[in-house]
Amino acid sequence: MSVQASVPGTSTSHAPALAARPGIAASARGLVGRIGFLPALLILVVVGMSAADPQFYGPINILNILRNASFLTIVACGQALVIIAGGFDLSVGAVVALASVVTAKVMGLAAAAFPGNDALVIACGVAAGLGSGAAVGLINGLCVARLKVSGFVVTLGTMSATAGVALMITSGIPVYGMPQSFVRDFGRAQFLGLPTAIYVALIVLAVMVFVQRRTLFGRYVYAIGGNADAAIVSGVGIRRHLVGTYVLSGVLAALAGILLTAQVGSGQASFGGDRMMLQSIAAAVIGGVSLRGGVGRVEIVAVSALFLTILGNALNLLHIDSRLQPVFLGVIMVAAVALDELGRRRKSRV
């Protein structure tokens, strides 16, 4: 919380320019300054869409949005952590796919081995799925921390390899054979009227907020991204923390893959993919995570993931050509980074 505390202080130097033209513009800026530019945009889209299409606020559509936003939030939390530490994880989309097929495949095999013992079958599948994510993350992390290869290149490589492995496992055909209870009682179940994925995402988010603010790991991730040399000189062991960010990112991507599998009812190598990877980076960047590292909070990333999901949904409802939708995403992402840069320049000289 103290991280942001200084921002109003620095904006006082620009106060005279604003005071010169009081009224709506200034108060709007003040409001945006206080709650941030993202929630303002979010509200704008929600209000606009509610007026344009009553289908938008129908319960089915809302649940759909929340479910999709949950998947994206989980992946984006891991991505954000990697970027805050000064890295990049392009492999998340492929990990979603890998975890999905590994989970489905292992559950199928386990169901054959222990018929009737659903709990054990599910535990095996979930452990294998999360394990596959952790393994990819570990490879990413070790290559970055030990071999000093840039995160961008390493994860570009593992993205390609992981997607390949997922395809090999399935030969492109969906994997069935999971216990009914996994799909019916977990994946498609609702609790207090909301899909289970939302609760999982909220738990992940709460844990990540705690990790970022209150744990040594979170603090070191900020420090490493902020100034790696300073962290080394201060006696922070940076390698294991770097590895930790990639492993966490891999595990969270795998978790999203498992949730998707449970909802759809089959393991598919087409889950996640480039779209999920790009969206997770977009969510992090629009959510204020600096690509220079050292800055960013997961709760804002979650808001940004919700915003991106709603935006995609709105474009669909408005029957905007699906080929045009990535253009919107691109424009918004560049605008977010530009705003971040602008803020930095204003602050750079004290």
Added chain:
Amino acid sequence: MNISVEARKAAPLLELKGISKRFTGVRALDHVDLDVRAGELHVLFGENGAGKSTLINVISGTFPPDEGTFRFDGEEIRHLSPQRARAIGISPVFQEFSLVPSLTVEENLFLGREISAGGVLRAGAMRKKARALIDELGFDLDPGKRVDDLSRAHQQMAEIAKALLGKVRLLILDEPTASLTERETGRLFELIAKLKAQGVGLIYVSHRMREIRALADRVTVLRDGRHIRTLDAANVTDGELVELMTGRRIDVLFPTIEHAPAEVAVDVEGLSLADGSVREVNFHARAGEITGIAGLVGCGKSELVRAIYGLEPVVAGTIRIDGTPYDAPAPRDSLKRGVAYFPANRVAEGLALSRPIRENASLTALDLPGFARLGVLRQGSERGLVAAAMERLKLRPPNIERPAGALSGGNRQKVMLGRALTRDLKVFLFDEPSVGIDVGAKLEVYEFMKQLVSEGAAVIVVSSELPEVLALSNRLYVMHHGRIAAELTGSEKTEQNVLASFFKEHLATTEAA
């Protein structure tokens, strides 16, 4: 009682013997010996590139020595890491800040040794301890502020506070006063005296003779990575120290400059900057003389010249170069008009460290026909022109293909000055020209300014080092709180008058308030 104190004093706290360190072909340290006693302030003295930084880094565990023995408190130490060094009480304050800009002061103080239970931070306990430490040091520092929102002086305070958190037995200070004001420096000196009384050993690196005089017990002189001599500070003169350091005699530090004021080259009227660091400043500089601007850290003197060059946004006032109004200055246009700026921070704003000296020196002149024609570089001609410029500046070794990052502070400044020789310029803005460079290189920079003035250029020198601006300038402006507090010429140009004008202005502001 007395005997035990004597005995502890006699046994050195830190004892280095025959320390050597090589970096890809360069011998940075060559069998260096050093011993520091408890309660002693030991000054490391030497030109840039003499091996002081390498030695400090070895002592603080940043990298291991290739050979030699390292004893701390009588115990031989191997495989020292920064973490272990801190644990045994070796606490370095680096010149290049070891702070993470995106974290708060408090988070930085505890970085690497957070108070935690099972991986969970205990924020309350840390806040309390940070406040207690800052209060004890008497620093005016807010522990909740982000480091990149602090001024350089405050960052320096945070850095010192960080070094003093926890158990300290050997404190290493690398030019700690470089960005502190007089008052803060005074407070630092009090603190040093207190630490000495507590039996803390100190290693102190500085180029400032006055500080060495005031603080040092012993001085170790290094040159070209070798230990030259260790002497008692009480029985050595400044001249001897400089002679030992450079290996040659330097009789007068400042050259005699013949000023011949001609027409006004830079004229500033009612200038105010957007961030309020400069307010309604009237200022002019003539060709053929050096115009000095003195002032405390943060008084706006550096912003003034940066605004003339086009690096700070101007909200009011006019700038005229050679009598023609110059609206909306921008670096590219400034160079075309013959105005050059030499930044104080040569790493951040001056040089591309990974690129060779040649490319760095020609960077500001690539639009000239001597360097490029129709967008195609003329490498042969570039090499010739840059080599000639660097020869004139006595770059050693004279290899212009070395990366700028491999150079010492003095040589980096020479590469910057080389830019001035690659194109035709009339106005030279120097921002803290001698920060971070050694006495030998300083002298060469001053000689360079002397040449420029004799060729009829207008030279403006901004400096926080009073003796420097006093000796170099023909006319001296004193800035205070963004305004010109005084303009001194001839016999008025004395240290007392400059200090008095800070003081007078200060009185006026306090009365008004």
